[in-house]
Amino acid sequence: MNNNYAVEIDYGDLQRLLLATHVSRAGEEFIPSADTWSLSSQDKSHSLLNRVENAFILAHRPYFRLALARYASINSADAVYNIINYLSMIFNSTDQLTNILDPIQFISLKANRGKSREYQLATIRGFFRYWHHSGLWGVSDEFISAAVKVKLSGNEKGRSVREKCPFTGPYTPIEMQGTITGINNAFANRKLEVTPYLATLMLAQRGVRRSQAVQLVFGDFTKQNGKFSVNMPRAKQRGVDYREAFTKFGISEDLYNATMLQKHHVVEQLSVFQPDIDSVSDCLPVFSNFDAFRGQIIRSKNDITPHHHSTRERFSDLLEVTERVIDIYSERTGMRLHLTSARFRRSMGTDLAREGHGVAVIQIALDHNDHQNCGVYTETSAEFATRLDMRIGKLLAPMAQAFAGVLVKNEKSALRGNDPRSRVRTQDGEGNIGNCGEMGFCGAHAPIACYTCVKFQPWLDAPHEEVLIELYEERESTLALTGDETMAGILDRQILAVEDVINRCAEMKQNIEKEADRG
Numbered sequence: 001m002n003n004n005y006a007v008e009i010d011y012g013d014l015q016r017l018l019l020a021t022h023v024s025r026a027g028e029e030f031i032p033s034a035d036t037w038s039l040s041s042q043d044k045s046h047s048l049l050n051r052v053e054n055a056f057i058l059a060h061r062p063y064f065r066l067a068l069a070r071y072a073s074i075n076s077a078d079a080v081y082n083i084i085n086y087l088s089m090i091f092n093s094t095d096q097l098t099n100i101l102d103p104i105q106f107i108s109l110k111a112n113r114g115k116s117r118e119y120q121l122a123t124i125r126g127f128f129r130y131w132h133h134s135g136l137w138g139v140s141d142e143f144i145s146a147a148v149k150v151k152l153s154g155n156e157k158g159r160s161v162r163e164k165c166p167f168t169g170p171y172t173p174i175e176m177q178g179t180i181t182g183i184n185n186a187f188a189n190r191k192l193e194v195t196p197y198l199a200t201l202m203l204a205q206r207g208v209r210r211s212q213a214v215q216l217v218f219g220d221f222t223k224q225n226g227k228f229s230v231n232m233p234r235a236k237q238r239g240v241d242y243r244e245a246f247t248k249f250g251i252s253e254d255l256y257n258a259t260m261l262q263k264h265h266v267v268e269q270l271s272v273f274q275p276d277i278d279s280v281s282d283c284l285p286v287f288s289n290f291d292a293f294r295g296q297i298i299r300s301k302n303d304i305t306p307h308h309h310s311t312r313e314r315f316s317d318l319l320e321v322t323e324r325v326i327d328i329y330s331e332r333t334g335m336r337l338h339l340t341s342a343r344f345r346r347s348m349g350t351d352l353a354r355e356g357h358g359v360a361v362i363q364i365a366l367d368h369n370d371h372q373n374c375g376v377y378t379e380t381s382a383e384f385a386t387r388l389d390m391r392i393g394k395l396l397a398p399m400a401q402a403f404a405g406v407l408v409k410n411e412k413s414a415l416r417g418n419d420p421r422s423r424v425r426t427q428d429g430e431g432n433i434g435n436c437g438e439m440g441f442c443g444a445h446a447p448i449a450c451y452t453c454v455k456f457q458p459w460l461d462a463p464h465e466e467v468l469i470e471l472y473e474e475r476e477s478t479l480a481l482t483g484d485e486t487m488a489g490i491l492d493r494q495i496l497a498v499e500d501v502i503n504r505c506a507e508m509k510q511n512i513e514k515e516a517d518r519g
Contacts, residue, residue, distance in 0.1 A: 008137045014062055022069045026077060026241070032069040039077035041242070041306030052087040055100040056138075063138040067131040083127050086120035101128070101139060103146035110150060122152040158376030161346050166332040168340075170347040173486060174331050177493035178402060179339070180204060181452045182326030185404060189454060192325045194265050196318040198258045199287070203319075203341050205255050207348030207366060210312040210341045211235040215243050217304075218263045219282035221256055228256040234367060242306050247367050262286060274298055285309040287318075316341070331496065334399035353377035354486055387485065388492050390472060397499035404497070405456035407504050411435060414457040424450050426463060427470055434458035451497035458501050460508055468498045 009017070018032045024039035035050060053061045072080045091097055094112055099105055109121055125147050132139040160169040171179070183200050186192035202213060215233035222229050227250065234245040263281060266288050270277045273294055277284070283301035287310035296303060319339040328337045345366065352362050359374040368374060388396075408414045414435035416422035422435045424447050433447055437455040447467055450456040458464065471491055479488035 008059075014066075017066055018062055022073060024072045024077060024080075025074055028077075030069070030072075032065045037069075037072070037080075039072055039080055041309070049084065052084055052091060055087055055091040055097055057099045057101075060099075060101060060138045063136050064131075067134060067136050067138070068127070070134060070136075071127060071130055082123055086124055089117075089120065090124075100124075101143055103143050106143070106147055107150055110152065115153060118153040121150075125150075125152065158373065161350060161376050166330060167338065168343065170350040171337070171343060172330075172332065173489050174396075174400065174402075174492045174496065175328070175337055176204065176347060177490075178328040178400070178452075179326065179337065181404075181493065182328045183322060185452075185454045186322075186325050192322060194258065194261050195287070196321040196325075198255075198262045199315060199318040200322045200339065201255055201258055203339075203344035205252060206230075206232070206249065207345040208232060208341070209235050209345065210315045212367075213341075214285070214287050214310050214312055214315050215306075216286040217243075217283055218259065218266075218286060220246075220286075221251075221259050223256060228253055232367065259286060280304075287315060289314075329399060329401040331396040331400035349374065349377040351486075388475065388489065388495060390468075393472075393495055393499045394503075397496045397503060400493075400496045401500060402452055402493050402497035403500035403504065404452050404454045405434075405437075405450075405458065407460065407501065407508060408434070408457045409460045409508075411459060414459075424456065424458075426466055431463050431466070432459070433462040433464060433467065448491065448494050451494055451501060458505075460505055464498055464502050464505065468495065468502065471495050471498060 015033075020031075021029050022032060023029055024037075026040040028039050028041060030037045030039060037049065049065070053064065056064050068080065068083065071083075087100075090100070090109060090113065094109065097105060097109070100109075106121075106125075110118060113121055128139050128147065129144060132141075132144050159165075163169065179200070183192060183197055183204075187194070187197040199213065202208060212233050212235045215235070216230070220231045220233075222231075229248055230251050231246040231248050233243050234247055263284070263286075266284055266286075267278055267281050269290060270284070270288070270293050274297065277293075277298060280298055280300060280303075283304055285304070285308055289308055289310050292305075292308045298304060319341070323336065323339045329335065330337050349362050349366055352365055359377075362374040362377050366374065408417075411417045411423075411432075414422070415437040416439075417435055419435075422437070423432045424434045424436055425432055426447060434450070435457045436442065436446075436450065436453075437457055442455075444450070444453065448471065451458070451467075471494060475488050475491060475495070478490075479485065482488065
């Protein structure tokens with residue numbers, strides 16, 4: 001259709017179209033003229049529309065809304081939100097942009113965005129072509145002819161994995177060890193509630209997408225003949241809607257048990273306003289939107305809709321809670337480790353490739369339809385684990401901050417210091433290095449596991465160097481035996497924790513000497 005001759009819609013008809021109820025591809029109703037659109041039950045309303053309209057001249061703005069509303073009826077919510085987000089980024093970074101549908105202004109944006117962000121322009125251009133072909137007024141033939149001649153790079157797949165980006169790429173084994181130890185310590189000490197604990201554990205062990213996690217119900221988890229599994233809802237599959245397709249995966253007993261604890265928590269919370277909720281507990285969302293349960297009484301699984309499930313944004317909020325509570329630092333950046341579902345997912349693919357698995361295994365584990373996005377993991381399967389030795393360990397320890405306990409001057413200063421049973425001995429049992437503040441039985445391997453435990457109270461004058469040397473020797477022995485840096489690196493987090501304690505002891509001794517000199 002020649003849009004140079006597209007007829008502008010009568011103002012009254014245009015307003016009626018903008019006020020009419022539209023339906024998104026996910027079946028959600030929204031009004032084009034509204035300030036916010038909610039296009040999926042799994043997402044919060046999007047509220048950037050008013051701001052991105054400024055990228056268009058006044059006459060084009062209602063047609064932009066109408067074209068985008070129609071685009072939303074056949075494309076995913078994420079596709080629509082990407083267009084809005086990219087328009088917002090472009091407009092906010094370009095002072096001279098007054099009409100993005102002017103061919104000269106659009107072409108000039110390529111230099112403004114830079115090579116790494118050309119994919120944003122490519123996405124927006126795709127929408128403009130849809131708008132042009134839809135017959136709605138606003139996008140001229142001249143614009144399309146000029147825009148399609150501009151060569152734009154797409155979003156480079158796997159870049160963060162390929163470059164091992166310390167902020168968006170996969171976690172190193174040391175970072176992953178720290179995260180697992182952190183959530184286990186925090187949960188055991190009741191600093192982390194079961195919901196964020198489960199969310200983080202699920203991502204760490206299964207590398208699922210947020211959109212999969214929020215669709216789960218408790219009945220998806222099963223235990224049979226001592227084996228545990230989950231029927232994971234599929235996501236990002238063409239033609240597959242909410243809980244229409246599943247893939248079965250084996251899971252650990254720890255993940256299953258955490259899910260059952262979450263089930264008890266959810267039933268307890270909902271029983272306040274849903275008296276018979278226990279009878280349909282298997283149908284309840286693992287990550288529930290409690291507000292949605294306050295209306296209709298739930299009597300069967302048919303009463304539970306996508307609105308009863310948490311959103312992806314709320315799921316990400318759980319990771320932010322975990323991040324703050326465990327406060328784990330990266331040995332690469334010295335900054336608090338940022339937890340995201342995408343990074344856990346990239347870590348799973350990277351770990352599988354490092355273990356020697358091919359693209360077929362990675363495709364199944366990450367639940368992809370094909371191998372297209374899995375090759376990057378095998379391409380970058382060169383060793384990702386840090387070759388830790390005494391020189392590197394001393395450099396990394398201050399950044400990783402792996403020690404989780406409290407350094408004390410002596411046994412008298414320790415919690416349970418008057419209880420000989422609380423003493424932690426060296427591996428050969430001939431020396432003491434601190435006290436354990438835990439009253440109950442601990443099955444962890446002392447003293448190796450103690451240095452990353454929040455209950456451990458190492459003494460200032462204790463043979464921590466002996467422990468460190470033994471750990472380095474064990475690491476080298478494992479590497480010589482297996483030739484596998486990943487196997488050798490199992491104790492790396494503990495090594496960094498011992499290094500951290502030794503550094504803190506040196507600092508405490510210096511402070512004591514300074515106080516003595518002043519006295």
